[in-house]
Amino acid sequence: MISATGEWNAAPVLDIDPPQRMLHAVGETPVILLGDTLAPVLPHTGRGANHGIHQAHGLAIALSQHLHHGADLDAALAGWQERFLPAVHHALHLGPYLAPPWASD
Numbered sequence: 277m278i279s280a281t282g283e284w285n286a287a288p289v290l291d292i293d294p295p296q297r298m299l300h301a302v303g304e305t306p307v308i309l310l311g312d313t314l315a316p317v318l319p320h321t322g323r324g325a326n327h328g329i330h331q332a333h334g335l336a337i338a339l340s341q342h343l344h345h346g347a348d349l350d351a352a353l354a355g356w357q358e359r360f361l362p363a364v365h366h367a368l369h370l371g372p373y374l375a376p377p378w379a380s381d
């Protein structure tokens with residue numbers, strides 16, 4: 277099938293260092309990173325969109341706890357980060373094992 281394919285496409289696959297935070301600040305303004313902006317996992321890991329949706333859903337819950345139930349905003353966001361950042365680290369760690377560099381030789 278590969279040899280019969282006339283036109284091939286290729287995209288670079290890059291590993292990144294795991295992000296240490298999802299919560300940032302630009303000056304006084306809080307900034308939240310999630311999805312691929314936080315950390316694009318390798319395509320063959322098949323988790324990028326799942327992570328982003330899961331993180332966004334969790335963020336909506338954290339913000340709702342603040343808005344509707346009076347939870348402290350910083351505490352709600354810190355809890356959200358603590359819950360979702362480890363899954364990103366796990367996926368980034370798995371990527372090179374699923375397709376190590378020697379697999380493309």
Ligand SMILES: Cc1cc2nc3c(=O)[nH]c(=O)nc-3n(C[C@H](O)[C@H](O)[C@H](O)COP(=O)(O)OP(=O)(O)OC[C@H]3O[C@@H](n4cnc5c(N)ncnc54)[C@H](O)[C@@H]3O)c2cc1C
Pocket residue numbers: 310311312313319320322323324325326327328
């Ligand atoms: C080949 C391949 C296979 C994949 N397979 C899977 C899979 O099986 N399962 C899975 O869960 N994930 C998979 N993924 C990963 C998934 O596609 C991404 O993780 C997901 O789309 C990331 O969503 P996002 O919203 O964070 O970013 P994006 O989908 O990249 O969305 C960002 C949006 O922001 C827009 N934008 C950029 N700059 C600006 C700007 N300055 N102003 C306004 N808008 C801007 C862009 O146009 C884009 O629409 C795969 C990815 C690839 C490449």
